Each structure stands twice: as structure tokens, then as C-alpha cells.
Amino acid sequence: MLDLGVIDRTDDRPPYRQIAAQLRRHISAGTLAPGEKLPSESELIEHFGVARMTVRQALQELRGEGLVVAEHGKGVFVRSAPPVRRLASDRFARAHRQDGKAAFLVEAEATGRKATVDQISVSTEAAPAEVAERLHLEEGARVVVRSRRYLSAGVPVEIATSYIPESIAAGTAITSTDSGPGGIYARIEEQGHELAHFTEEVTARMPTPEERKALQIGAGVPVMTLIRTAYDTDETPVEVCDTVKVSHAYVLEYDVPAR
Amino acid sequence: MLDLGVIDRTDDRPPYRQIAAQLRRHISAGTLAPGEKLPSESELIEHFGVARMTVRQALQELRGEGLVVAEHGKGVFVRSAPPVRRLASDRFARAHRQDGKAAFLVEAEATGRKATVDQISVSTEAAPAEVAERLHLEEGARVVVRSRRYLSAGVPVEIATSYIPESIAAGTAITSTDSGPGGIYARIEEQGHELAHFTEEVTARMPTPEERKALQIGAGVPVMTLIRTAYDTDETPVEVCDTVKVSHAYVLEYDVPAR
């Protein structure tokens, strides 16, 4: 059994922090291995002789640090580190596209992990202000909106939403859930918009509750947002893609010339 | 007064989420401006007719998102965002360096905010494994280590640590706290290493307690780490710079060719 110690009422730290510290100690020491189940709330209540809320506060602190995840009806488990995906800056090379591969699958190939996509939805909507600005459209102009979730080895790692001007997407497979070989970039080029370059805007923040749910992460795990704008050879923006990535699942790599 | 609505018992979401959503709505709409005080727990209890724990759970959700900060004895306040710094990928252009400007000051100039540097320290140490690998050095080789903290308009926004091989830095201003006009990159080029390009590796995580202190941020605010490696025209790595940035203070911009 785990050595959890006892509450020291003379300790400066409140009981819930002491309980959290005991559990944290076992996690960092490996006595509680990734994927392993923590003692249940009832067991902790009995062991420490405290009220349920006190135990829950301790567990919540650990959830906030991203150390554990609670599964309703099953228990609280030590978080297992998700796969790290390195995204190099050549991930949109045309060569890959001509092979019939979408960008995410190209990235996945390098890691050797099985990549899947689900929760695909496609609709036509009015462009949000931030999107309209990047696409050089009037606010409220119609855009095709494609949302999907990416998983690596079954673990959700990213949610993404693409916005394509209706003038480009109309009548193509872009408006279908299956965008065809090479993904939507191949379709955009078929419409006569040869892709020249992308800009990416990267920042990080805490996830909203909806994002936490979709990415299956606890509170306390940050996300990176990457807004990519694709330009054709006329410098016309042809797509905006807003992605939310589980931060510790990704390392973004960029190459910057010194000029 | 704020329009907070009422709890809808037929709503799928539990009351605490509905309360959080109401408050979040006012924050994102600006009705609750940065720095402004939220209604007190007592006021929320009375308004919504719920128990205190329910209100606290709602507030805790917002704290977890980094939207608000609680100050004991004073109240709960909308987090005031530090100035956002957009880092464009031309920020290391040689033209700026020849003007005698260091990179951080170039970035700062665009925002019009007053940039300062403090907590500068310089030492010579054995290279940590991750640094040695990037510099193509034996582990334990000697490197000059330069640490400093950057502030924008007096607010700490970034801490950075540079590692330069001793073979390049020895006998130059790189080993002084004042690295001279154009910063250390100018000194490195004077040593015959013309800079060709940089790689940047970006990820995000929660800060350590030390980082929280140095950056003056509360729990619940993530940081971005950016590890930059500088290469000369011979593809020899000449510097590794490890930076930790307050995430919502920065947007990193990159330009990626479609090839």
C-alpha cells in the first residue's frame, strides 16, 4: 500500500495541500506510475480523517497541475504523457500534397504513430471578424467552415477549424466532409490558386471548458493556438485555419533566415 | 448593474457552469473590463440563489482559465492583460543589428512601449545536455551563460538564457554584462561567424514557482518556451537561447514557404 502519512495540524500548509503533496510525491517518485489509479476519495477520506470536500480540493489541485485525470465512475488516474509531435516548418511542402497526403498525416508519418481524424463538420457561415480580416473579406461574408479533431494513437491532440472563402470553395469537395486526396490545399490549387506561403501566429492560453472536453485534458493544462493563413502566388489569402493544440503534445519548429 | 440572468434548471449545464458562462460573457464582451472587480461571492449567492460552494466552483473555473484572479480580502478581479508583443520573423534581420540595436529593442520599437532589461548575469559553466546537443558540443563543454529578464512598460514579459561556446565568446564583450552595440549577435559576427539562419522550437507549459515569481504571474497563467539556435554560414551552431515568455503577452509570427 502507499505510504500517505498523516495530516500535521501544526503544519503551515492547510490539510488539502498536505494531502496533495503526499500524492504528488508518489507521482513524481513513480510509486504512482502513469496510468495508475489513485486511492479513491472514500479511501483518502478514511485514511486522513477529513471531509470529502477536503480530499476533493487536494485532487483538484493535482488536476490543475495536469498530473492526474478524473474519470467519472472509474477513478482518478495518473496522467500518461501524450505523444510529442514535432511540427517542422516544411510540413506543407507541395511534394507531400502531390503524393495525396493531407498535412496532418504528413506530420504523423514522421512520428510513426497512428493518426486519425474525427468530429468532422462542414458548414457555410458568415465569417467572424478575425477571419474576415485575415481573408480580406467584408465582415459577414460567407465562408465554408470545416471543423475536425485530430488524434494521435487515439489520444486527442488538436482541434482545428478552417475557413475558406465561398468563392473558392463552392462546387468543390471542400464542401464535403471528405475533401479528397491531398486535402483542401490540393482542392484550392485546383481552383487556380497556387499556394505560395503561409503565415502562422502562435500563442498559448488556458483552454475553455469546451476545449478541455474535446481534447480530454484537465484544467491546468495549457493549449497553444496557431492561426495559419494561406496565400497564393498573387498574395491573395485563400484560407484561414485556427488550431488549438494540447501544448505538451507539440513542439513547433521554425526556420528563420538571418537575412 | 450587470445583467447576470438566472439559473435555468432545465439547462443541460449544471448551475455552476451557467454562472461561469454569464461572467465569462461579460468579460469577453468587455462589460467587465480588465482590472475590474467581479460581484462578490455574497452578491452572486444572493443573485442566483445558490450555495456558496456553487458560486466558488464557478469562480474557480474562471481562475483555471486565467480570466480572473482572486485577491484575499479584496475581491475577484478580471485579469489585466499585459501588453501584447507581436514577434515577427524578421526580428533578427541584419539591418537592425547594423543599426546597433539588439533584437529585443527592435521588437519593442514596433510596439512603442518602453522596453527594459534587468537581472543580467553572466557566467561560464558546463553546458547542460540539451544545450550541448544543439551546439554540437561534448556534454560538459564550457559555455558562456547569459541570463536576463525583459520588461515591457515595466511589466516582466520574458526571461532568457543564452549559451555561447567559450571558443567564440572568450575575450569578447559577450563575457561582460554589457555586450555592446548590436548585442551578442554583433559580437559573434565580429568573431568571423556570419549568421545565416535560426531555428526556433516553440512549446507551452505551466510555469515553475520560480518562473511565476520572476515573471510576476499567478497560478493559472501558462508560459511559452522558445529555444532558438543560431547558425552561421557554415551551418555551425553558434548560440542557443532559451526563453520563457508570459504566454498572453506574446504572439509569435512566422512565415512558412509552401515550397
Place this chain on the structure above:
DNA sequence: AAGTGGTCTAGACCACGAG
């Protein structure tokens, strides 16, 4: 059915900040 975590109530005492 039994065990788990999720949510909620209605109190209590404490520590901090401002007047």
C-alpha cells in the same frame, strides 16, 4: 447493486485588506 466521481446544500471558523 455497488463503487466511483460530479454536483449541491447550509452552515462554520479563519486570514487578509480597507476604513
Place this chain on the structure above:
DNA sequence: TCGTGGTCTAGACCACTTC
């Protein structure tokens, strides 16, 4: 002193998972 948030108790009912 008073209002604020921080911590805690001792219950309750619910939803989910496993058997």
C-alpha cells in the same frame, strides 16, 4: 470592525462504470 476570499464539515442526490 466589516467585507472579502480561504478552508472545512457533514451530510445529500445524481450520473457513470463495472459486475
